[in-house]
Amino acid sequence: xxxxxxxxxxxxxxxxxxxxxxxxxxxxxxxxxxxxxxxxxxxxxxxxxxxxxxxxxxxxxxxxxxxxxxxxxxxxx
Numbered sequence: 001x002x003x004x005x006x007x008x009x010x011x012x013x014x015x016x017x018x019x020x021x022x023x024x025x026x027x028x029x030x031x032x033x034x035x036x037x038x039x040x041x042x043x044x045x046x047x048x049x050x051x052x053x054x055x056x057x058x059x060x061x062x063x064x065x066x067x068x069x070x071x072x073x074x075x076x077x
Contacts (some may be wrong), residue, residue, distance in 0.1 A: 007065040016064050023070065025050070027063045038069065053054045 002008065002020055010016045013026055013036070021040040027033055037046035 002064075002066040003070060004066050007063060009061045009063050011061050013062045016062060018043055021068070021070055022066050023068045025065045025067055029060050029062065035071065036064070037070070 002022070003016045004022075006017055017024060017036060018054045019040075022038060024036040024038065025033060035046070035048045035050055036044055036054045039045045049072040
């Protein structure tokens with residue numbers, strides 16, 4: 001489980017955030033930034049671009065940093 005502000009790198013974004021919960025900043029191999037939201041029990045529940053797309057092609061891995069925890073979701077009865 002990643003801690004807030006912890007950064008990891010890898011080739012498969014979905015595998016990197018599997019079993020994680022929180023708000024993440026992901027930077028693609030092309031340098032594009034995304035906000036990724038993950039909920040426990042799911043992989044990626046929201047994937048949103050943060051900046052304009054870059055047209056440069058690079059072969060570096062994904063870089064993911066956890067920005068925060070999700071608030072506890074309360075069920076109403």
